[in-house]
Amino acid sequence: MRLAFMGTPDFAAASLAEIAAAGHEVVRVYTQPPRRKGRGKAEQKTPVHALAETLGLDVHTPESFRDPDVLADFAALDPDLAAVVAYGQILPQAALDVPRLGCLNLHASLLPRWRGAAPIQRAIMAGDELTGVQIMQMEAGLDTGPILLSETVRIFPFDTAGSLHDRLMATGAQMWPRALAALERGSLEAVPQADDGATYAKKISNEEARIDWRQPAETVANQIRGLSPFPGAWFEWPADKGAVRVKAHMAKAEDGEGQPGLVLDDGLLIACGEGAVRLTRLQREGRAAMDADDFLRGRALPAGTVLS
Structure with a gap:
């Protein structure tokens, strides 16, 4: 034809x-x-x-x-x-x-x-x-x-x-x-x-890309997977010279309780509105994406930190 x-x-x-x-x-x-x-x-x-x-x-x-x-x-x-x-x-x-x-x-x-x-x-x-x-x-x-x-x-x-x-x-x-x-x-x-x-399926807005830890863990994990690799769901990583934007590219829902945004352990388990999500792949702004273990080298996020 x-x-x-x-x-x-x-x-x-x-x-x-x-x-x-x-x-x-x-x-x-x-x-x-x-x-x-x-x-x-x-x-x-x-x-x-x-x-x-x-x-x-x-x-x-x-x-x-x-x-x-x-x-x-x-x-x-x-x-x-x-x-x-x-x-x-x-x-x-x-x-x-x-x-x-x-x-x-x-x-x-x-x-x-x-x-x-x-x-x-x-x-x-x-x-x-x-x-x-x-x-x-x-x-x-x-x-x-x-x-x-x-x-x-x-x-x-x-x-x-x-x-x-x-x-x-x-x-x-x-x-x-x-x-x-x-x-x-x-x-x-x-x-x-x-x-x-x-x-x-409306176009993804910039506002939707920011992670809201008040949502249930399954919702947060789905948001992260659904926006990976582009545009990337993001949150602010606390740093001495001001917060740094970090994209989360992979996560899974797990058991956990705490104030939404509370870091529950040293392996990036973050409390949500219901349950918790473990972040397993991340990307700092301007850098390549990497697995959580590699990302944490030199960038510790200790338990007890609260993410906004």
Whole structure:
């Protein structure tokens, strides 16, 4: 089939690689424009952009798909369909109507649970035991279209947003060849989403990243795992020259009692509103993440300290 691909991050690049390897004609790749990043503020292409160039594919980086010229240019491609994965723009109805077979989107949750921008993080933060990846037919609503193909993925107690992201990325990418082959045969059944049970995975705010020790230990541990490695749940580590921001990247709930924020032993067991969490992987601002034993060398946090 002739298709356009729309995506931006690593999560999307894996899907583009699988689609191209399956032999479909990718007539154009759309991705977000290069942005200036890093200390030197050098302009960096997105992972999808870089991969598309390696594959010799035509790449366009429009600022907005609502631009009439962008829409006209897209229509001129006359694609059979568009495959969309974490593109970063909401497509207007005029764009959704262009491909003969419509626009298909890969989403990292079991819809209608966790529609929106941050489904991987929200699933872990909520303590979900299962999530998944689904390919759906796109429509004007936010992740409301009928489901075409679905795979369920377990969330393990040791999962972080990073580890779950990688598993979902691989699973989702491998679904595209099956979905496109079934679509060509006319055997892909569209199943409407349930009318109830919808939840929304809003973008993670800066305020949510700070650890609130007054929450139950399970909630705190899930927050830490759900925000690891980015943006990272953080707290202030007391120091002689003022508090230092430290990110917690891994934690587990344990038994323990005390004032919320009270350090209960010399191994980073911190009292919460209910129970306690043991921090097992941390990162000082501007430094690399490391296991707790290594982190504590030269940075003791003795029992009895109270974290704010």
